[in-house]
Amino acid sequence: MTVSTWVVFLIFAELSVLAFGGGATILPEMQRQLVDQRGWLTAQEFGALFALAQAAPGPNMMVGPLIGWHVAGLKGALAAAGGLFLPSSAITLVGVHAWERFKTHPFRPIIQAGLLPVTAGLVAASALILSQAAAADAMHVAIIVIVSVAAFATRLHPLALLAAGAVAGLVSPF
Secondary structure, three states, rough: OOHHHHHHHHHHHHHHHHHHOOOOHHHHHHHHHHHHHHHOHHHHHHHHHHHHHHHHHOOOOHHHHHHHHHHHHHHHHHHHHHHHHHHHHHHHHHHHHHHHHHOOOOHHHHHHHHHHHHHHHHHHHHHHHHHHHOOOOHHHHHHHHHHHHHEEEEEEOHHHHHHHHHHHHHHOOO
């Protein structure tokens, strides 16, 4: 399969503009476009690349360049990185200026209060998409449920939960 680096750039540029509240908010749309619509990778490959990107140091959206590399080599990685980071950075620069300019406007706290549940919902949708891709069998579903409950019910560090889930996955008989 030959994938145009221009198409990779455009897809990630569109996703960049949609990344409201952080990179994790676009994961469902990223999976829909790359897995469901274009078939460039499977849901399992998408989940594995996301996990690899989260384990690596650097921005949490390094999954974009990893996917670009997976589908179109070095040029794809550069196209995905440019598409993912350039538009949102430009919008952020303009937005920060406007946000400072209107810091005393009465609508600012209302806008902030409205954006919080939107962002939380988008992050929850991302978690659901990734969980569905990882739920290959009953053991994996159990690991997902146990780690999710532990994340909400305890104050355990997310890295400890990630490590526990990884160990459970390694020692599971499946």
